Structure formats: C-alpha cells, structure tokens
Amino acid sequence: MSTSPAAEAARRRTFAIISHPDAGKTTLTENLLLAGGAIRAAGAVRARGENRRTRSDWMKIERERGISVSASVMTFDHAGRMFNLLDTPGHEDFSEDTYRTLTAADAAVMVLDAAKGIEPQTLKLFEVCRLRDIPIVTFINKMDREAQDPFALLDEIGSKLALDPAPLYWPAGSGGRFKGMLDLARQRFIPFAKKGSDGTDEGHPEPVALGGNSLAAFLDEAEQAEVEEGAMLVQEASKPFDRQAFLEGHMTPVFFGSALRHFGVDQLLEGLGEYAPPPKGVPATRGGEPTEVQPGDKEVTGFIFKVQANMDPNHRDRIAFLRLASGKFSRGMKLKVQNTGKQISVNAPVMFFASDRELAEEAYAGDVIGIPNHGVLRVGDSLSESGALRFAGLPNFAPEILQRVRVKDPLKAKHLAKALTGLAEEGVTQLFRPDVGADFIVGAVGQLQFEVMADRLANEYQLEVIFEPSPYAEARWLVAERADLEDFANKHKMQMSADIDGQPVFLAKSAWEIGYVAERYPKVRFERSKERA
Template identity: 30%
Template structure:
C-alpha cells in the first residue's frame, strides 16, 4: 500500500489541529472529532497543550485514504515552537498549509510557505473557517497569490461563507475552471503553453489535471481548497485532493539502511523513544544500529533495537520491523538524539530551515535543594529540542536556556512544575549576540619554553571568514607532524573554546589555522612503565589550545553583533504617527512607509516590547510580521556575557583552575 507522510502546518489558531481531528473522523479513525477548546483532541496529548489550547509538540497519527496510508504529523503553529516544525520538515512527502478565511495570510503563514517552497515540499492550501463571521475566501485567495505564491489555483467555490451553512463545491471540467488551470499551469510549463498555442483542442481537461498533479508534486503549483474543520465542509474535497495530487513516499525496503530521527520522547519509565522516518531499507527488532549527526566528530553511536511500534491505520501498533517510507517508534537507543541519521545519510540538504533562538534567560530553582534535579530536567528538555541549548555556569551555579519567545518560557516553567515537580524562576530575557573577528592575530607557545607549562607546541592564526561560513579549521603543518589524536584534540578544542569570545559571545565566521605543532613522544622510565612527566598527552593540547587561541583572537579583535529582524506593520493610516516614535525608542529603522504600512529593521531585543505596545497604538488593528534578517554591529556600549569557561583570557586565573598552579 502506498504511504504518504503528510504535515499539517499553519499560523497559530488557524485551525490545523481541528482539521486533523476532522480528517481522522472522515477516515473512520475516531467516532467524533475532538475540539481544541474542550481539550479532547487526539494529537494534543500533553496536559499543557490541553490547558492552553495550542500545539506544543508534534504528534503523529495514521489513517487510510483510498488505497494510501497517510501518516499525518500535526505541528505547532506558535513561532516560539518553530523548532518542532524544523525537524518535521525533513521527513515530509507533502504538506497541507492551513489559512484562516477570517484572518487571512498571517506572519507565520509566510515564513512556513517560504520554507516549504525552498525545500520543494508539495503543498496544498486549505482555507479554513469559512463558516465564521467575517470569512472571505475570495479575499484570502487574492492574498495567497500576492503574499505567498502566484501559482495558486482555487479547486472550487465557497457558498454561504460567514454562516453556519457555509459549503464548498469542487470544480469539474467546466470551461471556467479549465481556463484557470491553464493560466496557472502554462506559466510553469513551456510545453503546455506551446501545445495550447499550436492547437487548443489538444489540451484536454484530463491532461490539465495530470499536469496539475505533476506541478503540485514538484512544488511549482499549489491547489487551494476551502471549508470548515468544525462543520466538515470542504474536507471531503481536500481528502480527494490529498490522494490525487500529493506524491507517495519513495524508497526501497531492500535497499541500504537510511532513516532520520525527527522526535525523541521519554516513556513512563524514563526510557527514550525515537521517532524515525525510514527512507530506505528496513529495521528489525534486535538489530544493532549506528547513528550520528551530520558534522559530528568521533565514532558513530550505537544501540540495539528492543521494540518497534509502526504507525498504520489509526495509530501505532507493535511490529517486528519497519520498512522504507514508514514512520515508527524505536526503543532501546539510549544515546540517540534528534537529527541523527540512522545508517547512510540522505543526499546533502541545507541544514537549518529557521534561525536559531536569539534570546536567553537564566533559570533558577525556587528551592535551592532542587538545583541538581533542575539541571537533569533541563538536559532532558534540551535533548528533545535540538535548537534549544543550555549554558552551565559552574562559577555562579546557574543555567541559562536559549529561547524563541516569552510563551516558550512560560511553557518550560509549567513543564518543570507539572512533570518534574520543580518550581523555577526566570530572570529577564536577554538577546544572544555573536562576535566576529575584525582583523588577523597569531600566537604560538613552544614546548619546554616558558611560560608554557604543558608538554605541547601549538601555534594558531585567527582571521575573518566569509559571513555564514561558520568556523573553519585549516592546517599549515604537515599531517604527519603530529599524531592524529592530538591533531583532532586541537581542532575539537578550537570549536569548543570559540563558544565564548573576548566578550563572552560565540565567535562565528572565522578561519583558524594551525601553524605550529610539537610534542614529546611516549617515554618510559627504567622499569619500563609510562612516564607522563616526559610524554605529551591529549590533555596537554586540550589545555594549551585555549590560551593560544584566545591570545590570537585578542590580537585580531572582535566586533559584537546583535540579531536584527525585518518587520512589516499593517495598520490604520492615521495611527502611523503614534507608532513611529515607539519604533525609534526601540532602535528600529523604518525603511519604507506607505499609507497603512510601515516596514524596516528592528533589534530582536525590541520585538517583544513592540508586540505588547502595538495593539494600544493602533486601536487593536495593527498586524506585526517579523522575520530574522541578519546580525549587525551593536550600537552603544558593548554587551558583556558572563563567562562559563576557565577564562583563558586571564592566564593566571586559567592556570589556577586547570592545573592548580601558575
């Protein structure tokens, strides 16, 4: 049976969880569709999701459409939980983007559609809530073409919108619909246009439908359906469209093993459960698997599969194996992490569909005795969310957690309280900056030569790299001049040390070149035993490298840059005068101003304040859309971030901490 792994994506409150419920009901999986407001939906299983009425974690359910098994993945809509969407995108065969017929195209809608098109994921659009007061499917269709993609085509007509009796009628082979199809499809296909120009009669309606399926499968065209997830209007037409227009999963069950872990959760006993999308081959119980993340150094991790649960026909059922195209839950992989590749990696794809979190906050336990338990709990939460990282400050006994927004902070606080019994407090949220080298610096310390106390020679040069290039490690020494283990230790320590630059922020976009090396070979005393005092070890290179690197970085100098977002505000024209002074106070720079619209750039630090003030400034009619744009140099005093390392910028302090002597 063909398999389709389908994602449901939307701006928050557009109704995607309600649509998931309606699809399950139409497929006969559930007797009655649950309601988000009642907290009885299939995919929002967390207590916190039911309380808040929003999706926080992605969830998988399965149903059958015709002769196709659909594994449906419901994703969060709130931008604070974009990390959940991030990892789901890599396992999808197709998507349904839900748009409200009342609110229309919203900020997150545009972010999601840009990403879906960039990744080439076939996407249908469902205009939901046509039964709501204020619904206007025609206006929304125009917004879709203007703001998302011109290659959208309505697959039918809505009647009675704005009333409880609203309905959707699919279009057939009537000339008007065929003309609309031809207009959209011919823009993407020269052969279709040529055939029509040469002989109009040669382009049949069946041919147009086949071309629509082909262009939809290539993410060139996007069919639009309308309806109501609450009443069920238009849902049957959407289901037919899913079966006809979205391509099924590909993959050879007998091919080489290849899969991706897109979600990790913990079971009742604390055991790890890995959600895996299989692209090739098959996994059986008791198979020993290797898994690793792209770019990860060291040997791949291993684990033995102790149980398998495969999603099929309504839910997940235990099974002896899982094959290509399917999604399954695996038990027994204790060291597995989100983003791991099982077996062979897929073809190279751009990593990171969304920007990393740009905010952080220190979290402290209300009861000091919970400090150890808090660190364990936060580590488990970060384990389930690879875009969320922790910074452990052993000096101050504090932990900082990176965030996308204030709602996420509230959810973390509630999760720690309800699931772990730990009451916590968050400090004020701050912006995460980065540092970039502004020049070139070099340093070297030679073995057995003061002031170097380590049995190692390390020389490094630091210089600027291209924007977006990350940290590149190069060699200016011969590979055989140093044992490979020592060379690898230097490289790993360089990356680790650059997490905190001259001002405490992560150093990005630089080139670090190894210019000098030296070591003392393994020595033994008269009794034949290993003499550490006369032999270089990996620890010597691990301890010396930060001193050399930070000395070179200090010569090069760094510039601290803060994250900037591009913004667009749609607002009543007569309220722009009240908004502009607020933008100026928040450090925003308007780039364009038209009646009813303001656009420009704003520091991430000012976005939350703008969100809070905008409704009062615009009579509740202002709509803010923000998207990460770039980093730019900080204006004013350079922000300092407290260090959590051994501070290699201060030689005396560093040596006292590392070797307990100066």
C-alpha cells in the first residue's frame, strides 16, 4: 500500500537533544533508543574500556573522554511513528555543529540536571532554539540523586527562559527519597524501584491508581500527602499544558526521571510522539522568488546540514547528511545541487543508527539520509530534482581562536592540505590560506577542537601535526565592490587570506585593529559570519 508524501511526513518526529555537558544527554539518547525498541540493552555508558562507547558516541576521542563532540543521527520506528533523533555535541567548543544540527530539527529535548538546573551552555543552546522557533520539551534528569526543589526548577525555567513550564508529571521526593512520580493527566502513580542491595535490577513496577490500596505499597501516608499536595499546588500555580502555546514557543511540557535507571523515558518518548510537531513548511527561493516548500509537495528537496568524513575508517568515506524537506525520495534518484548545477545519482543513500547504517530504499520529509560523496556536497547545499530551489544557507561564524598548523614530516605537506580541506568542509573548523607564506591557519571556537583535529589527523590520515600560536586573533570575511576590495588587499597583503571557498578573509591582530581599519575603509564590510553562496 503506497502512502502519500504528506501522510508519511505527518508521522515523522525529528528532534534534537540539547544539554550542558554532564546533564546525562548521551545516557538519555541511549535509553530513548531502548524505549523505542531500537536497541536491546542499555548501560554501555557505564561500562569500561571499549564498552564505554554508546551508540551515538562513535568517534575514538569521544569514547576516550566520555563526551560528545560530533552530532549523530539515529532513526527508529515506534508506535506507528518514525523518529529521527539528532544527538548534538555536548561540548561548547562545538556549538557551531550544534547550531547546524538544530536547523534540521523540528523540536528539541532540553535535558536539565535536577541538582544544577539551567547551566550556561543550556542557556546558549536555548537561545539558538529560540532563534529558529524550535519548540522545547524539558526533561529534568537525575531525580534519583539529590535535587533542587522541583518548584525552584520550574521557577528557573520561567524566569531564565521566559517559558511557561507545564509539568505533566510530579515527582515524589528526590535522591534516596525518590519514590516515583504522579501522572497528572491520568491520575496514577508510577513507582520508581531502587536496585537491589546485590546490584540486581528488576526494572520498575507497573503504575497504580491514585485512589486504590496498591499505592500504600510504594508510599506511606506522609509521602502520599506530600506528593498529592505538591501536585495540587503546581497545578494551581502553572498554566495547563496547551499544545498550541508549546508549538509557538511560549510553553514547555516538563517531564521528570532518571535516564540512567530508564525511568520517565517511556513517558518522554510518548510525549514526543503526541505533542512534537511533524515537519513543517521550509522557506526557500525558486529562481530568485521567495516560496515555501511543503512536506507534501511532489518534488524531492532537502538541504545538507552536516558533512562527516571517515565514519567508517575501513573506507575513506565522506557522508553528507541531507534533511529532506518534501516529496518521496527513492534510492537511485538523481538530485541537482542548486549552487553548482551538478547532478548526482543517489545510489547508496543510508539511514543512520549512530555509526551503523543501512541502505535507505525510500525516505520522506523530516527524514535524514546520508549521501556518500567525494567532495561534491558541502554544508549548506540545497538539493532538489529541478536544481532550481535554494534554502537559506547555513552560516559560518568567525572563529575565536586562530592557530598555525604544520606537519612534522615536510614531505607530507600536500597530504596535510588535502586532509585540512576535508575536515574544514565538514564545517567544524575553518581553514584560511594566507596569500603570503606557506602555513595554514586553522580557526576554531575552542581549544578542544584543535585536540580533536590533531587526533583525527593522526588516526584518519596518519599525519602528525603541530599547532602553534598564530599572530592573528580575529578573522573577518570581506565584502566590497571589486575595485575597493583590490585596493584594500594590495595595501594589506600580509594579512590577506582565502577560506576554502576562495573568499577573501582579513586576518587581524586584535578586535581593535578591525575597528581601526574598518573606519579607514568605509566601502569594505568586515563580516563576522558568511553564508555559502
């Protein structure tokens, strides 16, 4: 039975998970996959050595450090819906990768540590969601550890994020006193079971009705009174959950639980299926005229939001992640790249399960497919059957740290150029080639990116490199009429460079210097970000 692109898109839920490092995002990702039936056992996060690898943290440095630095995609079918889970880097040095991943998401799950509440990185990521009008579901994690008062956590969401929190559940205690939570809509209690003293884990008991005698097996009279009073107070103090207010970005449904103990995760997944939006229309231009691409449109369209090299070390592959915006995609289809006019036959598209993958025979709006290619596709490219459609580009931001890079073995200089270009095309770091001199300048948001880069150059390209301080502190893209640009470049030859697209970039020793030079050359614009043309 064939279904329409609109009907298939309507059952898609494409969401990202955002959090401060250590809030439990990777554990929650794994347990959502377990709840969705996509994996059979959770807990690899706590194991040692090689087993410490979770399904979404596949890069060697991620396994060694226990952090996420590369966005992953995982697709699974559950309860009649197709979920595309986009796991974002948890480390702030990789915020640009996160920003791009959020362009492919229709909703976000914000994970908060119950003891710490909203942390600086959470706030930054939330601002990105707000910029993109992405509705947010809140999961307050680690309730089985000592936590802040739940009322204080809700107040913080309201005051720091200017969002109305609407709890759908209410916790009974926290830490050693955590007994479970009330399901406010269904008026039942969901018990939490600690592990046995011998470390055995029998899972959690089935929910029980509030009014029945069974509740006494889990809560004594005082605990019962406390949780019921708390639930009554929060329902009086909070606005009731309104899906429209959530979709418009004014309200966040709040779930409580413990990802590590797989508690509250099933409820979160059910809530995502019920409330998170299916794919919606995406603004674009066709032949220079503004339009909006609808998920049910016949033409297959989409945009590349991420490129990842060497996911499979045995094959020097390069995968472009395509978020589909409309139509029914079928394997073997030909798609055109809007900005280059190149036509590509998509013969081996893949659906992801972290680093595992399988051939995608078909896909619809909301799905993310991987297209193996050798340098043809870049972050920000728009693909469609006609090649006439262009989605808004994904910006590159001016890096915060600039360093020189050179290879220890001078005979491998050519290999270094190729490897650096490949990594820069992924969009995680930026590469500038000075007009004068042979050294490359690499730009990044934070120091960890250089460590990851050195690690990947060694493991994936067998290149031992040295990063050294560069004389530059700032990089700006230059925009001006040709004559004005040439005049400026001739007078600042030593500080001129080109990015991987060949666009002119001015390298400055300080922010003050940029201000000084910009005043003297009013016809030249010094841009902090650029969209790939």
